[in-house]
Amino acid sequence: MNYITGYRCTVCGKIFKPGEVELTCPICGEKGILDVEYDYEALKKVLTKEYFAKNTNYSMWRYAPLMGIKEDHIDEMLRIGWTPLVKSHNLAKELGLKELYIKDDGLNPSGSSKDRASGVAVLKAIEAGAKVISCSSTGNAASSCACHAAHMGLPAVIFVPKRAPIGKLTQISLYGATLVVVDGDYKAAFKLSKEAINRHHWYNRNAAINPFMVEGKKTVSLEIAEQLKFKPTDWVVASVGDGCTIGGVYKGFDELHKLGLIDRVPRILGVQSTGCEPFVVASRNNEPLKECEENTIADSIAVGIPRNPLKALRAVSKSNGRWISVSDEKILEAMGELGRKEGIFGEPAGVTCLAGLKEALNQGIIQKDESVTIIITGNGLKDPANAQKAIEKPPLMEADINKLDIYLKEKGVI
16 A cells, blocks of 8 residues: 655745655655655554564565555565664773764665665666666765666666776676766766656766655664664764755654654754865854765765755754764774774775764764764775775785794784
8 A cells, every 4th residue: 555645845944745756846846856655544454563573584574564666566576674783892992982883784685775776766766667776876875776777677878977986886887787987976977867767767876855765764763763672872974965865764763653652753863074074064154055076985885065955954853863074084983993892894984984983973073972873875895995094905925834823813813
């Protein structure tokens, strides 16, 4: 059963009936990003704690009634979601935190949280009878779209800026998508993808344009809440690029609250790199978003012109959260710490949330007697070149036991 009641424009607030609009608000144009709204009273009778207790589909598809998708092809899809929520002991102790949980979304099929949106996109493309699916991306959305399109036999055309990491470019090509590397930044890649999608009538997976992408992204919050027995932590920390992911994080918790499954929405901390921080600058100066340079190693959140600003701003303001930024140096430190302390390998954008948590603790934004969940959005193997900057290169060792012992003593092993 489809529980969608309509689509609400985030700019003018006008509500459209299902089938009345396609992507954005016809009044506000491309800036009029839509919210998918549901019959929450009807859903209360379906999505109960008993429903979840009996549901053996441990993937994001267990939330299908709240995702606005037809379930005809779900069984054919790759398993997305239900990634581990790891309770930290080492990092929590080091930071002096009451409780710290790590949502390792880098364990999705293509290695990032973007699989959640791409899975929905592919299903919606099939529903629409599309012949091709397309998107522009700094890397992760691109590789995830290529991955799930390949699995369902749907051709994909992917646009990326020239700085996209080799790991992600390799994934896209390996999945068989038509890869277009644009000689420019993400803005240039987005512009070209928009023109091509409109000209050739492809299915548009671009997250800031397509409201259903948030319906996939919000499942990370649904999982976190369920994995914590519907008692979410005081704070949830997310890295932010175009704003779609953090918008989904808030929407998931907000809808659980509307359904009566949780008693409050956690506060949300949005984290950006100081090399690309449009949301942080706007918040700090109390002014509208302005275009920023894309100068950070955290490529997945290097978005100088966020395409989904209102949902991101709403996520932080309505949850009584905060914005914060951290340097690339702090991001690299966080990569190393997460690996050494917890055995989790996150890419730069994925661990930006940990660097942000540490800075928020230093500034007193988050208190040490509060509980926190951080969302690691991508696997470190996505960007091995930057991972090399976070580690000490090992020496080439002669096959000599005595020299080995000298080295081991230096390392404190013996």
